[in-house]
Amino acid sequence: MSNAAAESRPYHHGDLSRALVDAARKILESEGPAALSLRAVAREAGVSPAAPYHHFKDKNELLEAVAHEGWEALDEALAKARVSTDDKRARMSNIGVAYVCFARDNPALYRVMYDRSRDKDALPEKAKEDGAYCQVRETINEIGGGHVSDIDLELATIAAWCAGHGLAEMIGFKHFAGLKAQLGGEEAFLRAVFEHLGMFAKVIDRA
Amino acid sequence: MSNAAAESRPYHHGDLSRALVDAARKILESEGPAALSLRAVAREAGVSPAAPYHHFKDKNELLEAVAHEGWEALDEALAKARVSTDDKRARMSNIGVAYVCFARDNPALYRVMYDRSRDKDALPEKAKEDGAYCQVRETINEIGGGHVSDIDLELATIAAWCAGHGLAEMIGFKHFAGLKAQLGGEEAFLRAVFEHLGMFAKVIDRA
DNA sequence: GGATCAATCTGGACGGCGTTTAGATATCAT
DNA sequence: ATGATATCTAAACGCCGTCCAGATTGATCC
The missing domain is CATH 1.10.357.10 (Tetracycline Repressor, domain 2)
Structure with missing residues (x-):
């Protein structure tokens, strides 16, 4: 019910930074700021915990x-x-x-x-x-x-x-x-x- | 230089809750809110990471x-x-x-x-x-x-x-x-x- | 004083976190 | 097609909050 892109996604996402920001906003709305971990965002986007680091320097930059x-x-x-x-x-x-x-x-x-x-x-x-x-x-x-x-x-x-x-x-x-x-x-x-x-x-x- | 009570302390601290609050305030002043972990507070007070739980229900209660x-x-x-x-x-x-x-x-x-x-x-x-x-x-x-x-x-x-x-x-x-x-x-x-x-x-x- | 009981503290463990590294896979320019 | 580059994964590190079993201590009652 949760992770948006669980189906067979191509190895390259296409627009992951966009998807990550959207996932973050979704988590923020539904579960509040305390639940907003980088790993949770990656999970929501259907991607490994390290993937965001190719698009944002760190968690802070995503936020x-x-x-x-x-x-x-x-x-x-x-x-x-x-x-x-x-x-x-x-x-x-x-x-x-x-x-x-x-x-x-x-x-x-x-x-x-x-x-x-x-x-x-x-x-x-x-x-x-x-x-x-x-x-x-x-x-x-x-x-x-x-x-x-x-x-x-x-x-x-x-x-x-x-x-x-x-x-x-x-x-x-x-x-x-x-x-x-x-x-x-x-x-x-x-x-x-x-x-x-x-x-x-x-x-x-x-x- | 950091941990306040490293010397041979009796097994029972005496007034640990007091010491924990003081340690927390000290860390807060010197290193800011981001560094204020329960473990760091326990370290500063010279006590194990689990010790605070006998005085506060959780981190939130200490804060x-x-x-x-x-x-x-x-x-x-x-x-x-x-x-x-x-x-x-x-x-x-x-x-x-x-x-x-x-x-x-x-x-x-x-x-x-x-x-x-x-x-x-x-x-x-x-x-x-x-x-x-x-x-x-x-x-x-x-x-x-x-x-x-x-x-x-x-x-x-x-x-x-x-x-x-x-x-x-x-x-x-x-x-x-x-x-x-x-x-x-x-x-x-x-x-x-x-x-x-x-x-x-x-x-x-x-x- | 000695036994008992509750309070307090430790060491070790669990899962989750942010972040890094090495290596796999896909895209792109030539 | 080939090689360079961008993107992703798997695995690991150290830190976190929290819980548990067991050790140590202080208090209570005989």
Whole structure:
């Protein structure tokens, strides 16, 4: 039921790196990050434990490929949220909700994404123009009508990012169940937390 | 140079659970979370790999004991920050700075603390009256002069906690080095980020 | 004090892990 | 066709978490 390619596969796989990343994501979704061993990935792809080493330097490099695809999916989700409304402030909070919902719906993937970032001590994909980080910054810039100083813009983006990440990591905590029910659902809860952050207040006030 | 108790130790250790937690924290500080294996802890304590199982159900339970001590240390750091000034708003931002600085100064410990929380899907030590979470809530309540509704108080505390945790996880990112220098140091950077969050704005405005 | 019992620790084992090496097999350029 | 190169396998290494049988110790009761 598990291993995808158990039937008579040609000796050369064809596109093993692709298959390995897919297998990793599948294991991640179905069994969580703890079960994500390189050997399990190889098993899932129907290949020997040493085969992945012809496509990735080590386990870490495979996980980085997985994380990379995760960031691309997140970029896409944020881009969609960004064009969801004309109201600039609603746009911002929609992005925040979309971010946290992505983490909620892909908890294992999100964890891998951030673990890789921590090991590199760097925000991911910062340079990419359509990357999540830049999308947040650009949205804040729009709210400020383009009159926000570079340093305020950067600080506000960092602040937003920290709040979003913090909430993303805790959204599943049982502690919040009562509050979510009281507020009429998870999204209402998210928006309430964001409101209580007075998010971006300083930047917006200047605009 | 490494194993603490290599000399002729009595067959019974005396207080092995204490020694194991200490050994774990030592390894955590000196070699990071990746090196924290149960066997390494036992080695450091000068004991066989199976010995810990007479004091902890498994590795997880040992890590939980380590995390517990971490939360106690954090509680203490926040309590100290809380009495650092009479200005209520300064008190709040001092707590935020203290929180992030604790994470910066004990990165491996902080990681263990939060990993355990995630696995339990719960905020840690929530019940304890002098626990970090309650201290933050109580401080926000003081700022609001005691007139903040229960639900607003809880939401503001969650918001603060998320922001603090997010920043704590990213404070080491190289990405921020330039900004820190530009702002005149790490603490100035932290305060600037907190300001840009407009932290607790909604609650404060009502007070 | 001596016998008994529970607590504690050791040595050895098991399977799983990441990784390396040597050698087998397939593809590709000439 | 031949040889170089890319890809895969089988087997091994050392480390890991965990369990088990047996040795050692401390406490308890006579």
